[in-house]
Amino acid sequence: MSAPVGEHDAVPPVLSPGRFAGRSVLITGAVQGIGRAVADRVVREGGAVTVVDRADLIASVADELTAVSPESIRVTPVEADLETFGGARAAADAALTAHGRIDVLINNVGGTIWARPYHEYSADQIEAEVRRSLFPTLWMCRAVLPAMVDRGAGTIVNVSSVATRGVNRVPYAASKGGVNGLTSALALEAAPHGVRVVATAPGGTLAPQRRVSRGGDARTEQEKTWYSQIVDQTVESTALGRYGTLHEQASPICFLASDEASYITGSVLPVAGGDQG
Template sequence: MPTGQGIDGAPELFTPNRFADQVVLITGAAQGIGLAVANRIAFEGGKLFLVDRAELVGEVADEIAQRSGADIGWATADLETFEGAEAMAQACEDKFGRIDVAINVVGGTIWAKPFEHYAPEEIEKEVTRSLFTTLWSVRAELPRLIDAEGGTIVNVSSVATRGVNRVPYAASKGGVNALTSALALEAAEKNVRVVATAPGGTLAPERKVKRGPGPEGEQEKQWYQAIVDQTIDSSLFKRYGTLDEQAAPIVFLASREASYITGSVLPVAGGDQG
């Protein structure tokens, strides 16, 4: 099972110069999958613009730049609003003059419980976090890719579109899948590819910035454990994936090696198709 090196060094496997002379914007880059993707592309020659709502993204950018020598800019942004997404895209353009590749990672389950236990405001927050962050980001990125006469958008979805105890999150990621396939139809004639991966359960260090409250009480812990159990049972390998195993297919789809792939959502979940 590949482990990768994460923030502490170069990835275990990478392709030098695969992103040479390309500007790559990555959202959700301060932690988890976004950080693993940023680390890999930095060692593959890309110019990076890292975005997160947490100030931690600045520290991450400095650390990756010191180890890889990559040219890296960064910004904090509230991607739950179009204004935040537009400011992010403009900041990248101000730094590098263009966007060649946009990788949208922001999202994640806030609560874990059966649907009948979600309050209306919790449903809205889940959809805002895991659908609108991608929808607004793509809306801000797309005109700039068109102006640059082509580029690539990679969205990060989830196989949890078929999963227990997180229906609002599943619906949101279903929206990301639909966004990807529908926009690919429109954008192809403008030389813009739109693709996605759908990760399964992924091993990662404890988050420095939490997505939301953790399970409290025995009932909430059981609801969350049901997600873990289903995730493992649905994988043919009966395990979670690693950050490196998630980053590798994202980076491939973002690269020019995948130039004839668009509209696809690739499950990366040990055989779980979602």
């Protein structure tokens, strides 16, 4: 399902001006989707932002975000493959070089590549799904933690999914279950160092047509049927009976990333219209 292509051009319906003023915020997966919406909101709320993506479009996205910054704060783009620790470390180093510290990390990289029953996945496809939807979050948490621990402060917001209980995407579900486990376990380790670790679990979300394909687009009639089963199950599981919007996903992520959530850690917040996963 898709929303109007211009959704990223719209000002979020609710803003908290100055909420991220003086904060260095690193946002991954920022070229499109939830990551792009989060970056837009953080910039409008005064954050000094480093945006990361493996697509070279990230440079033009940074220019677009700089243009809407209320203080004309330059947004720092980083092109990196976060499926590797080297890429994650390069992203963290770039943020530290540009802003001197990382106050907030928001992990958005991930997403189902293929839609099919588990017995129809090849071994290579299973590994690719896990690399896409678990390792970028694992690596980025590891890359930023030393700087946060040294400062005795920081917040990590992971974007998980309610699809840990869903059809036709078992490897993705397992990856997001790993993100949930990472969130709760790391929160216990990090709390004594003044670092919070939280997550949201989005449900079905409307978004503009993807600027960069995940690579597993449904092509055959069978693949289209398997994908339709995901959509049908999502709508049936959602109490509100509809998909959410990008703004409805970005808003709780930014709340958890802010000082308004200073007494919340280790929690995974479903943002799915009543679908608990």
